Amino acid sequence: xxxxxxxxxxxxxxxxxxxxxxxxxxxxxxxxxxxxxxxxxxxxxxxxxxxxxxxxxxxxxxxxxxxxxxxxxxxxxxxxxxxxxxxxxxxxxxxxxxxxxxxxxxxxxxxxxxxxxxxxxxxxxxxxxxxxxxxxxxxxxxxxxxxxxxxxxxxxxxxxxxxxxxxxxxxxxxxxxxxxxxxxxxxxxxxxxxxxxxxxxxxxxxxxxxxxxxxxxxxxxxxxxxxxxxxxxxxxxxxxxxxxxxxxxxxxxxxxxxxxxxxxxxxxxxxxxxxxxxxxxxxxxxxxxxxxxxxxxxxxxxxxxxxxxxxxxxxxxxxxxxxxxxxxxxxxxxxxxxxxxxxxxxxxxxxxxxxxxxxxxxxxxxxxxxxxxxxxxxxxxxxxxxxxxxxxxxxxxxxxxxx
Numbered sequence: 001x002x003x004x005x006x007x008x009x010x011x012x013x014x015x016x017x018x019x020x021x022x023x024x025x026x027x028x029x030x031x032x033x034x035x036x037x038x039x040x041x042x043x044x045x046x047x048x049x050x051x052x053x054x055x056x057x058x059x060x061x062x063x064x065x066x067x068x069x070x071x072x073x074x075x076x077x078x079x080x081x082x083x084x085x086x087x088x089x090x091x092x093x094x095x096x097x098x099x100x101x102x103x104x105x106x107x108x109x110x111x112x113x114x115x116x117x118x119x120x121x122x123x124x125x126x127x128x129x130x131x132x133x134x135x136x137x138x139x140x141x142x143x144x145x146x147x148x149x150x151x152x153x154x155x156x157x158x159x160x161x162x163x164x165x166x167x168x169x170x171x172x173x174x175x176x177x178x179x180x181x182x183x184x185x186x187x188x189x190x191x192x193x194x195x196x197x198x199x200x201x202x203x204x205x206x207x208x209x210x211x212x213x214x215x216x217x218x219x220x221x222x223x224x225x226x227x228x229x230x231x232x233x234x235x236x237x238x239x240x241x242x243x244x245x246x247x248x249x250x251x252x253x254x255x256x257x258x259x260x261x262x263x264x265x266x267x268x269x270x271x272x273x274x275x276x277x278x279x280x281x282x283x284x285x286x287x288x289x290x291x292x293x294x295x296x297x298x299x300x301x302x303x304x305x306x307x308x309x310x311x312x313x314x315x316x317x318x319x320x321x322x323x324x325x326x327x328x329x330x331x332x333x334x335x336x337x338x339x340x341x342x343x344x345x346x347x348x349x350x351x352x353x354x355x356x357x358x359x360x361x362x363x364x365x366x367x368x369x370x371x372x373x374x375x376x377x378x379x380x381x382x383x384x385x386x387x388x389x390x391x392x393x394x395x396x397x398x399x400x401x402x403x
Contacts, residue, residue, distance in 0.1 A: 160197070184224060209277065215242075226239070235309065247295065364383065
């Protein structure tokens with residue numbers, strides 16, 4: 001048996017030591033790697049948790065953002081509604097003020113006429129003017145009441161057979177005085193013996209409103225034409241034409257609305273409540289018909305309405321064209337003595353604007369006690385022209401006196 005040498009023993013020991021060191025290093029490395037792997041797993045778990053939390057926070061933030069956007073939209077909608085309500089209230093307030101002004105405007109002239117005429121001797125002509133002024137006020141009140149009645153209830157026309165020629169003469173007679181004092185002639189073009197089937201009271205108001213409107217916007221010494229015909233389907237067709245300023249297309253629907261302005265004030269036209277034309281539309285529609293306006297701006301308006309199955313066959317196909325005679329008095333004949341008496345009055349009248357009605361009446365009072373029939377008639381006609389707003393006839397009467 002061979003004995004181990006010391007060198008071999010030392011070598012083996014070093015090998016064992018080196019192996020131990022390697023094993024220890026591997027163990028340390030394994031532990032290190034395990035700890036690193038463990039930390040990585042913990043980090044990934046933490047990262048996953050953080051990512052999940054961030055995703056959750058992102059969803060919550062998106063939800064809150066959506067809520068904020070919804071609230072902003074709601075607030076914006078509420079602001080828009082408030083702005084709209086404010087504008088509507090502002091417009092309503094302006095409308096109320098405008099409406100009051102229009103009603104006062106429509107009532108002012110007839111009231112002034114009645115008050116002025118009540119302070120001077122009442123002649124037959126003045127009685128007619130007072131009656132005409134009263135009719136204007138009554139018609140305005142009836143328009144207000146009837147438009148409200150149409151809106152609140154269903155109004156059924158009381159139809160009856162009407163012979164149109166005499167009926168139209170009577171209807172036009174209601175406004176003939178107002179037309180005559182402005183020198184406006186009314187012509188009636190109608191099928192002879194034409195008869196209608198409608199509510200005569202309701203349609204009389206329609207024609208009265210259309211004619212009043214035509215007189216208001218027609219120039220002095222102008223013409224108004226009323227035409228009634230029927231078609232093969234027995235529709236009754238009516239037209240009222242004037243020589244006024246006409247109505248622009250953009251206003252043609254508005255004028256038949258309640259309180260719609262027939263013509264805008266900025267165009268320099270007469271203000272009106274618009275109730276007359278609103279009543280016309282409601283009355284015609286109650287008969288199952290329709291109403292509209294035609295014509296060109298600057299060349300007059302043509303108001304047309306059609307009533308279905310409202311015309312009865314005329315007895316003859318011929319037509320009549322009637323010029324309704326003016327009810328205005330003929331110009332008085334003044335002699336030299338009359339002109340001399342009027343001289344100081346005319347000098348004062350020439351310096352007074354036509355719209356200063358009260359001042360003109362005071363000047364005319366200088367003629368109190370004058371017994372000349374011609375001067376009395378001249379004064380009456382001057383007052384009639386004044387109350388009718390017929391400046392052309394007023395100036396013609398001034399010139400008639402020799403100035």
